[in-house]
Amino acid sequence: MSNYSIILGNLGNTRDRFLSSGYKDELPKETLIRQASEINGVTGVELVGTWDVTSENVEQVGEMLDKHGLKCVSIIPDHFAQKRWGRGTLSAKDEDIRKQALDYTFECVEMARTLGCKIINLWPGQDGYDYPLQSNFVRERRWLLENITKVAKATPDIRFSLEYKPKEPRNFSFMARASDTLLLAKETGLDNVGVTIDTGHAFVAGENVAEAVVILQEYGKKLFHMHFNDNYGSWDDDMIVGSVHFPWYVELFFWLKETGYEGWLSMDQYPYREDGQGALRESVEFLQMIESRLTPTVMEEIRELVTKGDAVASQRWLRHTFFK
Amino acid sequence: MSNYSIILGNLGNTRDRFLSSGYKDELPKETLIRQASEINGVTGVELVGTWDVTSENVEQVGEMLDKHGLKCVSIIPDHFAQKRWGRGTLSAKDEDIRKQALDYTFECVEMARTLGCKIINLWPGQDGYDYPLQSNFVRERRWLLENITKVAKATPDIRFSLEYKPKEPRNFSFMARASDTLLLAKETGLDNVGVTIDTGHAFVAGENVAEAVVILQEYGKKLFHMHFNDNYGSWDDDMIVGSVHFPWYVELFFWLKETGYEGWLSMDQYPYREDGQGALRESVEFLQMIESRLTPTVMEEIRELVTKGDAVASQRWLRHTFFK
C-alpha cells in the first residue's frame, strides 16, 4: 500500500463566504492530530501555515505529531489567509508584500526543517487576478518565478511542490494548470522544484488527471505530491473521493504506479457539513479499495487495455474487475 | 428487470462536423435491427424519422421488427436532419416551415400507429437560437407550444414526450431543461404530453438527474421516457453509461422506482469510433448490474440514507454495496 496522509485542517472547522464563523466548532489541535492518527492507513499529515503551524508553536506541534505517530508530510505556507496577502504574495504588485511573502516562505522552510518535513507545498492562491486589464502578466509572472527560484535555490534539502488551481480565491490563478506550472518549475532550473496535482483542481481545469501525471513525469519526474478529492467538474467542491467519479481514479492510480510515483497520497477535502474524520476515512478506504486491486496481473491487463484502446473492452473490464 | 431499449441509429454510421461522411460504414437496416435484437435484455427500439423510418418504408420496417421480436418503443420525428429545418421547425420564424413541421409530425403519428408504437419522442433540436438579439422569445416559444398542443390534442392515443437539451445543434434550445419543458407540457393542458429525460442532457444542464425525475413526477407523473448515456459534464458526449459517473445512476434508479416510473430505459449513445453493439450492450449490462442490486431490502436502506442525509454514511454504503 502507498503512504496515505491528510491535511490536518480538513478535520477542523469549515467556513465559506456566507457562513464565515463556520459550520462546525473549533477543536483543539491535539484533538485533530489524534483524529488523524485514528484513520487506518494514515501515517502523515500536512500542516497549513498560520492555521496549523507557526514559528511559535512548531516545536509543540512536532511533539504532538510524535506522540501520535504521525509524520509531517508537507508544510503549506499560508499565502492566502491573511489580509496582507489579499492581492498576492510572491507576485504581488507591492514590493514590500513580495518581500514579506518571501521572508515568510523562508520561515516555513525553517518550520519544515524543525519537523523533519521534506516538502513545502506552495499554493499561492492569491497570486493571480480577477478582471480584464488588471494584471501585468509579464512582470508579475516573472516575480513569481524569481521568488520561487530564490527560496528553492537556497534550500536544496527541501522539495518545493507547486500546487496549481485554475481559480479561487482569484478568478484566474497564475499557477492554473499542470503544464503552466511545469513550465514554471522547469524555468527555475532546479531539481527541487516540482508540481502537486490536486485531483479536484485538475478536474476543474478540464484535465484528465492521469494524463497530467504522465506529462509531469515524462518531463523529468516532476510530480512531487498528490492531493485527493472529488467534485462535480466546475468547481473545487472538495468532496469525498469517488463520490462523483469512479473510473478516473483507477486510471490515475495505474499511471501513478506506471510512472514510478512514490510520494504521498494525501487527502485534501472540505467536509463543510460532514464529520471530518469520517469523510477522510472514507476517501482513504475508497482509494485503498482501488489500490488493492492493482496487482501485477491487473497492471498488465491495464497495459493491454490502454495499448489496444478499445473503449468497450475497457468499460467491460472495469465493471467486471471492480463491481460485484 | 425493467424494459430496456435502444435507439436504432446508435448502431449505424456516426458523423460529426469534421468527418461528415462518417467514422464507420453504412449497414443495411435489417443488420441494425438484428444487432439490436442480439443484445440481452433489449426488447424494443426507437426509430428516428428519415434516418430509420419514413411513410414509405414503415410497413417494411415493421415487418423487420416483428421478425426480430422487437417492439417500436418510440418514433423520434426528424426535426433536425434536413436543410429545411436548419432554422427551426415547430417554432420556425417562417410560417410555411412551421406548417411543414406540423404536417410532418402528424405523418410521424401515422407511422407510430402503423407500428403500434405509443410514444412520439419530440426533440426539436433546431428550435432555439445562437446569438443575442436573434430570437423573439415570446412569439417563437408560443408557436412551439401551439403546435405541440395541436398535434397532441388531435392524437389522444399517443403520448408526446418532449426531450430537452440545453444546446446543440443550437447554442440555446427552447426546450433546454427539465422544468422549462415541464412548464410547456403543463401549459398544453393535455395528459398525453410529458417529458423525456436524457441523462447526458441533464448533466450538461447542471441538473442532478435524480432530482429532475422527482420534479417531473411530483408535478403530475410527467416523466414519460428515459434516455441513457454518460458524459464529462460540459457537452453531450453520448458515452457508455457509467464510463464517467457512477453514483448518479444509483440515485437515479432509486428515484425512478420510488416515483413509480414504469416506462422504457432506452440507450441513446453516439459510439463514434466504437463497436456500436458492444457499446450499447455494455450500457445495458451496467444498468442491469445496478438494477439487480435494488432489492426491496436495498430500497429500504436507501430510503433511510436519503432521510438521514449523512453523506459519509451514503458513500460508505455505496462502496460496500456495489464494489468488490
Place this chain on the structure above:
Amino acid sequence: MSNYSIILGNLGNTRDRFLSSGYKDELPKETLIRQASEINGVTGVELVGTWDVTSENVEQVGEMLDKHGLKCVSIIPDHFAQKRWGRGTLSAKDEDIRKQALDYTFECVEMARTLGCKIINLWPGQDGYDYPLQSNFVRERRWLLENITKVAKATPDIRFSLEYKPKEPRNFSFMARASDTLLLAKETGLDNVGVTIDTGHAFVAGENVAEAVVILQEYGKKLFHMHFNDNYGSWDDDMIVGSVHFPWYVELFFWLKETGYEGWLSMDQYPYREDGQGALRESVEFLQMIESRLTPTVMEEIRELVTKGDAVASQRWLRHTFFK
C-alpha cells in the same frame, strides 16, 4: 431611467473560505448607507438579515435610511449565515430548524413592514444538498413549498420573490433555475409569490438571462425582482456589470422593457478586493449607458432584429449602436 438600488452589504467587508476574517475592514453601518446614497441614480438598498438588519436595530436602520434619502427595496432574510442553518432552513430535515426558519421569516416580514419595504427576497441558499443519496427530494421540496406558502399566504401585503441559484453554498440548490423556481411559485397558488433573477446565477445555470425574463413574464408576470452582476460563466464571481459580457445585458434590458418589468434594478456584487462604492457605481453607470440608448426608436429597431433573426445584422447593429 429605471429605479436602481444596491445590496448594502456589497459596500462592507468581504470574506471567503480562505480569508474568513475578510479582505477589508468593517465599516459602521451608517457609513455604508451614506456611501450607497452617494452613488448617482441609486435610490434604494436591500438589507440582509443579521448582517444589516435585525428586529433589534430595524427602527434605527430605518432612521438612517430616511436621513440619507434611501428606500428599503427588499429584505433578504438571513437563511444562510448562521450555524443553525448549515443543513437547511425552510426545508431542513430537522423539524425544529424548519420551525425556527419559518418563525424567523415572519420576523423579517415585521421588519419589512416597519421599513415600508414591499419585497422579501427569499434566497434559501442552504436548502439543497451536496452528495448523491443525501436528500429525500420529495419530502424536502414539499417542506420548502409548504413553508413558503404559509408565510406568503399570511402576508398578502408583501411580495415574496424567490431567488434561484444553481449551487453555492450547497453543491445543488433546491431553487436552482428560473423554471424550477417558477414552478414552485405557481404551485403556491399565490399572487404575491414570484421570482428574482440574479444575472450571474442565470449565467451559471446556463440560461440566456433575457429568455429567463420572458419565461417568467409569460407565465403570469412572475418576475418580481432583478439582481445584477457579471461572471465568467462557471461560478458566481459577482463582478462589475459588463466586465465579461456585453451583448447579453442589451438583450436583457430590451426584454425587461418589452415585457413590462417595472421593478428595481439592484446591484448584487462581491467586490472582494475592490473599492465597494466604486464597483457598484461602475455597474450602475454601465447599465445606465445601455438604458439611455433604448429610446423608442431603438426599441423598434431591436423588435425588427429579433423578428428577422439575422445574427450578422444583429451584431453589426450592436457595434454601430453602442461602440464609438
Place this chain on the structure above:
Amino acid sequence: MSNYSIILGNLGNTRDRFLSSGYKDELPKETLIRQASEINGVTGVELVGTWDVTSENVEQVGEMLDKHGLKCVSIIPDHFAQKRWGRGTLSAKDEDIRKQALDYTFECVEMARTLGCKIINLWPGQDGYDYPLQSNFVRERRWLLENITKVAKATPDIRFSLEYKPKEPRNFSFMARASDTLLLAKETGLDNVGVTIDTGHAFVAGENVAEAVVILQEYGKKLFHMHFNDNYGSWDDDMIVGSVHFPWYVELFFWLKETGYEGWLSMDQYPYREDGQGALRESVEFLQMIESRLTPTVMEEIRELVTKGDAVASQRWLRHTFFK
C-alpha cells in the same frame, strides 16, 4: 492595421452530426476565394487540406488566389476529415496510419512551398482519446512529438504552428492547452515549431487568452499564429468575434502588440446558419474597431492600468474609451 485573413472554408457549406449534408449549398471554390477578397482588410486566406487544397489542385488554387490578390497564409493539413484518421494521425496506435499521416504532412509542405505559404497550421484534432483506460499516454504523446519533430526538422523554411483545443472531435485532445502545446513545441528543440492560439479554444480551456499570449511569447516568442472567434465558454461555438465577450479582445490585442506579435489575425468561424461572408466581415470590423483605438497614447494608458491593477478604474476606462 494588422494583417487580417480568414479560413476559406468558413465561407462554404457547414455541417454537424445531425445535419451532415449541411445547412447551406456547396459553392465553387473560386466563388469562396472571390468572397474572401471582397472583405475589406482581408489580404490572405488559410486553406484546409482535402477541403480546399490538394496536391492535384494546388497550382490551380494558387492561380485563383493570385487573380483575387490573396496570399496563402497557412495550410491546415487535413488530419481530421478522413475515415482513416478517425483514431488519430501522427500519434495513432496503428503504425501504418502514423506513417500515412507523416507522409501526408510532407505532402502539405510541398503544397505550401508551391503557394509561397510560410505556415503549416497543425491541428491534429483526432489525436487524443475519449474514454478512461483508452490511451497509452506515454507512448502516444511521444509519437506525436517524434513525428512533428521529423517533419519540422526536415523543413526549416516553414513554420509549424501547433493549434491546441481541449476537446472535439475527441473528448480529450493531446494538444489541449497553450502550455501543454508549448511544452511539446519546446521539446522538439526547433525554432520553427510554435503555437497557434484560437481564441475560442482558449476560452473553452478556461484560459485568459491574453495571458496565454504572454506565456507563449515569454518562453521564446512561440506564438506563431492567431485564430479569432467567440463562444459561450463551454464549447467551440465558433461565433462572430465580440458576440459574447468584449473586454477580453481588448486585453488580447494589447498584449499581442505589447509582446511584439506580428503575425496574421485570422478569422476561424463556423457560420452554420449565417451568411458566411457577412459573419467574417463583421468579425474583422469588430477587431479593427478595437485596433483603431490602440494608439500609442491608449497603449500607454493600458500599461498604467495593468500596472496599477485597480479593476474599477479598468472597467471605467473601458467604458469611456470604447462605448458611446
